[in-house]
Amino acid sequence: MRSGTGDTVRDPEETGAAVCGPEGTGAAARGGESGFIELDGVEKVFHVRRKAGRLRRVREEVRAVDGISFRVPRGAMVGYIGPNGAGKSTTVKMLTGILVPSGGRLRVAGIDPARERTRLARRVGVVFGQRTTLWWDLPLRDSYELVRRMYRIPEDVYRRNLERCVELLDLAALLPVPVRQLSLGQRMRGDIAAALLHDPEVLYLDEPTIGLDVISKAKVRGFLREVNAEQGTTVLLTTHDLTDIEQLCRRVMVIDHGRLVYDGGLDGLHAVGRSERTLVVDLERALPPIEGVPGARTVKVEGPRQWLAFPAAQSAAPVVSAVAERYPLVDLSVREPDIEDVISRMYADNAAP
């Protein structure tokens, strides 16, 4: 496993950066430090039947989570990222008790989620970006009322939390609207509020900004930052959007093929992944690949459009002005590095002699 350096993780104590890899050799495995979320060598194996020939089916093992160990201290906000099929959702499902681990030890607030799922549910909030937990045909306000009854939230706590969410997530006008009529961004804000009404100590967020416009993303991120800072809510954030991580998390864990491959600061991840941003420029006409731009190289040309890669840590301004000075520039945009990209570069580095 790659891990961040002391420089990249500003506060290792708080971020719990010194955790172990798949072999379980780090702090979590040693069991010396306590975490609010604790995983020691956790595994989840699925058995699937695959077609082999016309009539035959063979039983196959899928090791969705393959010996993961980490600790997250109370009040931390940690990114949990990785490519599609890496094992993120399976981990979150085990943390909520929906799935039972095949091996290892897992505790949230000292509770074994698989054994005491209902007791844990009172202390946990979950938001799945792709699915809603709200009632489709009910107005948002009525969905919240049902959440209040389900969790038996005391009236004063409910009022206080609802008022806060309504104000910070800008929900007032949406309360009488049936959930099915909400836009994706409105629905997502509605879902986040629903997950927080019962004052959970830990919040699992699975792609909370997926498909949202820039303004909704900013609103959701601002709110999460505030919930974490003011309430001390522990947050585990799964996302494909590196900007979510950049703006919210000091610590990021990367999972791939069910194994923890990095645990540390985001800047450390960029460094080990030699992460790059891309300047996409539209020129007046098709031209040969752009050359001579300091710190950047042309990686793709398609008619009048060209793509220039440059280090993520570097400002885009000098690259833009160097292109604009010598080429007939019509339009431009900057693309942030892809998580998949950063991870594949980490592997390329690991494989290098």
Ligand SMILES: Nc1ncnc2c1ncn2[C@@H]1O[C@H](COP(=O)(O)OP(=O)(O)OP(=O)(O)O)[C@@H](O)[C@H]1O
């Ligand atoms: N119920 C299941 N039965 C069989 N295999 C499963 C099941 N759930 C997940 N898997 C497999 O386990 C692996 C990890 O899946 P998981 O959904 O945890 O990945 P993920 O990192 O959340 O991916 P994504 O970013 O696409 O949501 C994948 O190979 C997936 O196909």
